[in-house]
Structures are given as C-alpha cells and as structure tokens.
Amino acid sequence: MQMPDWAARGQPHIWLPYAQMKTATPPLPVVRSHGSRLELADGRSLIDGVASWWTACHGYNHPHIAQAVRAQLEAMPHVMFGGLTHEPALTLARRLAGLLGPGLDRVFYTDSGSVAVEVAMKMALQFWLNQGERGRDRFLAFRGGYHGDTFGTMAVCDPEDGMHSLFRGMLAEHDILDLPRGDAELAALEAHLDKHGERLAGILVEPLVQGAGGMLLHSPEVLRRLRRLADRHGLLLIFDEIFTGFGRTGTMFAFEQAGIRPDILTLSKALTGGTLPLAATVASSRVFDAFWSDDPSHALMHGPTFMGNALACAAANASLDLFETEPRLAQAAAISEALAAGLEPCRELGWVRDVRVLGAIGVVELDGIADREGLKRRLVEAGVWVRPFGNVVYLTPALTIGEDELASLMRAVAGVLGRQRP
Numbered sequence: 001m002q003m004p005d006w007a008a009r010g011q012p013h014i015w016l017p018y019a020q021m022k023t024a025t026p027p028l029p030v031v032r033s034h035g036s037r038l039e040l041a042d043g044r045s046l047i048d049g050v051a052s053w054w055t056a057c058h059g060y061n062h063p064h065i066a067q068a069v070r071a072q073l074e075a076m077p078h079v080m081f082g083g084l085t086h087e088p089a090l091t092l093a094r095r096l097a098g099l100l101g102p103g104l105d106r107v108f109y110t111d112s113g114s115v116a117v118e119v120a121m122k123m124a125l126q127f128w129l130n131q132g133e134r135g136r137d138r139f140l141a142f143r144g145g146y147h148g149d150t151f152g153t154m155a156v157c158d159p160e161d162g163m164h165s166l167f168r169g170m171l172a173e174h175d176i177l178d179l180p181r182g183d184a185e186l187a188a189l190e191a192h193l194d195k196h197g198e199r200l201a202g203i204l205v206e207p208l209v210q211g212a213g214g215m216l217l218h219s220p221e222v223l224r225r226l227r228r229l230a231d232r233h234g235l236l237l238i239f240d241e242i243f244t245g246f247g248r249t250g251t252m253f254a255f256e257q258a259g260i261r262p263d264i265l266t267l268s269k270a271l272t273g274g275t276l277p278l279a280a281t282v283a284s285s286r287v288f289d290a291f292w293s294d295d296p297s298h299a300l301m302h303g304p305t306f307m308g309n310a311l312a313c314a315a316a317n318a319s320l321d322l323f324e325t326e327p328r329l330a331q332a333a334a335i336s337e338a339l340a341a342g343l344e345p346c347r348e349l350g351w352v353r354d355v356r357v358l359g360a361i362g363v364v365e366l367d368g369i370a371d372r373e374g375l376k377r378r379l380v381e382a383g384v385w386v387r388p389f390g391n392v393v394y395l396t397p398a399l400t401i402g403e404d405e406l407a408s409l410m411r412a413v414a415g416v417l418g419r420q421r422p
C-alpha cells in the first residue's frame, strides 16, 4: 500500500514491539477507529478481531468514555499522587473494591500491566519481610504463563516458550511448574511445596486463561487446587487478571468462576476500556495489614510518576459505568456461542490441532505457522485485523461487536485458514 507521508518519514525513527525491524512487514497506518472498525490511511476498513491487545472491550470511541475524559481534561488532567489525591482515583478504588467483593479492597495504581505485576511481587516479598520472615524470595509460577516484559516479570514467564529465554542467566530464579490440571501435576506440585514451600513468597497465575503464553485454558478446579495449596503452606495467591478481567472470560473476573479468591489481584488491559494506560494491584486486608505499622520501613516503597492519572481514572470510571448500563456480560455470552459455532469448521482442517473457546476468546491452534507474515497479510486482504502468534490464531473482539461483523470476522479467519496451510 502507498504509505502516507508521515508514515514514510517517521518509520526510519521508530522501534516497533516484538519485531525484527529488518524483515518485519511495516505496520498498517490507522487514521480512525470506531466500534469494531479500524480505518486505514488508504481508506480500507478492517474488522478488528483483537480489540487492540484485549483492551477495547466497549469497541472504539465509545461516546461515554470520550465525554468523561474530555470533562476530566478540562478540569485536571493529572496531579502527582504523592501527597495529593482526587475524586476519579478514589471513586475508582472504591468501585473496584465493590466489584471484587470482600477481601480485595486496597488498590495500588500503576500505569502498565507489567508494573502492576512487579508491584504484586514486591508486596508479596515485603509481606514476609515486614513480619520478620526472611528467605521467602521465590515465586511459584507456571509453564505457559505470561506476566510482562520487565525484568521482574520476565522471570515468572514461561522459561522455554516465552519471549524472554535469551535473558535467562540475568533473571531472578523462580520455580516454574506445570499447572495442576491432572493428578500427576498436582502430586508433583504438592511434593515441590512440601520440599521448597518455605522459600516461597507466593503463587502467581493467570486464572482460567494463559493469554500471551499461548491462549491455554484450564478449569476452575485448577484454581481451587492452587488456593488449597496456598492455604496449606501459608502462601499468598496472586491472580494476574490483566487479560481476563472485565468480562473477557464470561464473568466480570475469571476468579468468580472458581468460587475462591486470591490474596492479590492485578488488572490493566480493559480497565479503561482501551483508551488510556492504567493498571491496578489490589490487595486483601491480610496483605495490607502486614504493611500497617509504626515502622516507616514497613511502607510499600513504590510510586510511579503517573500513578493514579486522573484522565485514566476518569476513563476507567466511565468504563465501569458501561458495565452497569450496557449488557456486557450477556454480550460476552452471545459472542462465546457464536465463536464456538463459527470456529468449529476449522477443526476439520488437516493443520488445525485444536479449537477452543472461553467467554469472548476464540482460539484456533495450528500444528505450526510457517509463514506468519503471509498469514497476517492474507487476513488483512480478507478485511480483518487478527494477530496470530506462536501456533495460534485467536479472536478477542470487542464485547460490543455486532453479530454480522463477528460472522464476517469468523468467515474471514476460517476462509484464510482453509485455503492453504499457513
């Protein structure tokens, strides 16, 4: 396609995410978004199957969020959160605590998911130190997991398949095991905890779906097992709901489906409805109480410059309004049914290994993708924005996507995958 002038002139100065700059296809210039549509500089319109890395749960440009952000911009875009506070941040904290239910009621704001996980890890480590217990400096995390790109979080991602194996010797060492899906994994985990439980600070997991690690699903029973093991060994259980939060798995939060609660929970991606960067680490009173002290050294020493950004908090409050006033969870349920039916034909293809759906997440796992750039190009030519990674092609559309658009999206994916082995 003909690149607009700003793209041609700016491209030599940009460094793109997860991209070999020499060989990667140049990114598509987008000039406008609305609903589930991305409008390209050359006038083409794509149906978005990714909701911009799972953030735009209400579709793009929802007027209610735009209005809230505009009003906040006029009143006060941002003030430092050290020593100052404001209504959008405190109202959001109260509302998140209300949604998460009893026991998860202390909100610490950051501006990205990775940093929210870093804060969760710092909280868990210091939880023990503040109680005078030394030597609990490791986390138990799981194969297939993804928790971020910063140095602390890289160390709790899947060590083999993850994107960070290059840095192995430079990262803190943690215990990475298989999720206890079956009895054998459960026994291995129990044995590991019996032997090494006393050097652990906590257990970290993405509940129900390991997202960026391969869109791998597990049952609520796995989470109940982790809760029981954490309790038996006195460990903190941390749920990373950065991907799963806000309706993506069919319930507002994934942990609800297991009927148990974590001690710390992280949120980001859809928190502001895909408009502004914001993340939250939410602690239980058990965790918070370990920091409540007359000793200044027991304070949590963390405070991002843009912590509690008022624009982002206003956007998040507006996003929560929409969960109250519009039928998001019913829409997620309808998408779930449509995905299950619409992706089913892919199962027949010789190169498809698995088709799986949970909530508004539809996954087609292939034996392999030999030419990912070619596959992406064919998807764009079919009029959809879908971003395959590893062996998977997945759909995580806006929860507001129209029935017809979702049908077109799935037809395009099934068509492109069916025409040739990718």
Ligand SMILES: *Cc1c(COP(=O)(O)O)cnc(C)c1O
Pocket (backbone or CB within 6 Å): 112, 113, 114, 115, 117, 146, 147, 148, 149, 206, 211, 212, 240, 241, 242, 243, 268, 269
């Ligand atoms: C995306 C993601 C992160 C990292 O969030 P960033 O905002 O990209 O730093 C962490 N955990 C999970 C489960 C994620 O999906």
